[in-house]
Amino acid sequence: MTKNPRELLNEFMGGLQEVSKTNGEQVKAFMNLLGAAYKPGAVDTKTKELMSVAIAAYNRCEYCIVFHVYKALEAGATREEIMEAAMVAVAFGGGPSMAYSVSLLKASIDEFESDFKK
Template identity: 55%
Template sequence: MKDVRAMSKAMGQGMGNLGKENPEAMGALNGFIGAALSEGKVSLKTKELIAVGIAAYSRCEYCIVSHVANAFKAGCTREEIIEAATVAIAFGGGPTAAYTATTLMDAVNEFEKDFK
């Protein structure tokens, strides 16, 4: 079982440190990500479900952890998050299923506690 809270904290600290090393590039990246994941014609909830699927498909553990937490914050349910990851499995096969069954489910089980 992954300690997804520790992973989330480590990523936040690492991104902060990287921002200190290269504030121009990281500021631009953060601005772009903020704009892409803001409420628009497509809801933030839907965007986070898309991000969950892409994170699972890409097998990026830190992305999975981050976007599962953000999906809950955006109002997604456990079932919606798992269904989005299941769509990703349809395209990513066994490797995506492995990351969904482990890291993603660990994140769902942990962060869901914050929204009950």
């Protein structure tokens, strides 16, 4: 059964909001770290998101995959760039990374790509 990428993304974002009620300091610190890490510098945000897609696929983190595919598309990455980043993960992670790349990662692109088409 294929998991719905939008439902996973919403579950993750809703979970952050819910946990913020009791652990706001920690969630805020995490979000500040993300903000600092993804701020454009020597490497632009799109490239950082593509790196994150590869890391997510390598680690087989479902929530990370859907979140960073969404953010990569938002940052202007194409389907081809995202899949190429995923294939780098496969070079390191083998079959498990391939399984997530051809299923949930691909489904995430399919689900979110139209959100950013002009």
